[in-house]
Amino acid sequence: MHTPKRYQETDWNLIAGFVRENSFGLLISTLDGRPVGTHLPLELREKEPGKWVLEGHVSAANPQKHTFASGQPFLAVFTAAHSYISSSWYAEEKIPTWNYIAVHIYGSLHIQSEDQMRHSLERLMDTHEAASRCPVHINDITPKNFAKT
Numbered sequence: 001m002h003t004p005k006r007y008q009e010t011d012w013n014l015i016a017g018f019v020r021e022n023s024f025g026l027l028i029s030t031l032d033g034r035p036v037g038t039h040l041p042l043e044l045r046e047k048e049p050g051k052w053v054l055e056g057h058v059s060a061a062n063p064q065k066h067t068f069a070s071g072q073p074f075l076a077v078f079t080a081a082h083s084y085i086s087s088s089w090y091a092e093e094k095i096p097t098w099n100y101i102a103v104h105i106y107g108s109l110h111i112q113s114e115d116q117m118r119h120s121l122e123r124l125m126d127t128h129e130a131a132s133r134c135p136v137h138i139n140d141i142t143p144k145n146f147a148k149t
Contacts, residue, residue: 001104016052018103019044019078027056028075029067029109036064041124042076054105055112055120068109078103118146 009015019025023044028037042056054076058065082100087093112120122138129135138146 001102015103016044018080018101019054019105022078022080022103024078025054025056026077027058027064028077029064029070029072031064031067036067038062038064041128042078043120043124043127053110054107055124057117057121057124068111071108073106074109076105076107078105 019042023041024039025042026037026039027042028035030036038058040056040058042054045053045055047053058068079100079102082098085097085099087096118138125136125138129137
């Protein structure tokens with residue numbers, strides 16, 4: 001993605017805040033030479049001071065899972081509101097453009113152990129079920145259905 005210097009953000013606290021507020025990201029990798037992507041919630045967590053990770057879960061039925069053991073780099077894209085900027089808004093002739101915010105995070109993938117995955121899914125469910133009138137907890141999922149995740 002081309003980003004002119006005047007629009008680049010380097011303040012990690014602002015970037016991290018944006019990712020947390022817009023945590024439904026697009027995870028991109030390549031499979032058989034073609035780009036593949038999955039839209040999923042990704043939680044930004046500080047694993048240890050200064051070391052950040054994105055945690056998410058991809059279904060076992062998702063074909064993108066075949067890229068996970070490859071050692072390839074991954075790209076996670078986070079976006080928010082966007083809008084068209086008309087040339088008519090300028091005092092002099094200009095080319096129309098698009099106004100948006102996006103964060104691209106590159107990294108490698110670590111496949112979680114079953115315990116790590118369960119803990120990660122529990123955090124994800126607890127976060128998103130908190131506002132529910134009838135929240136579901138990970139313990140409400142039968143072992144048979146959990147095994148399909």
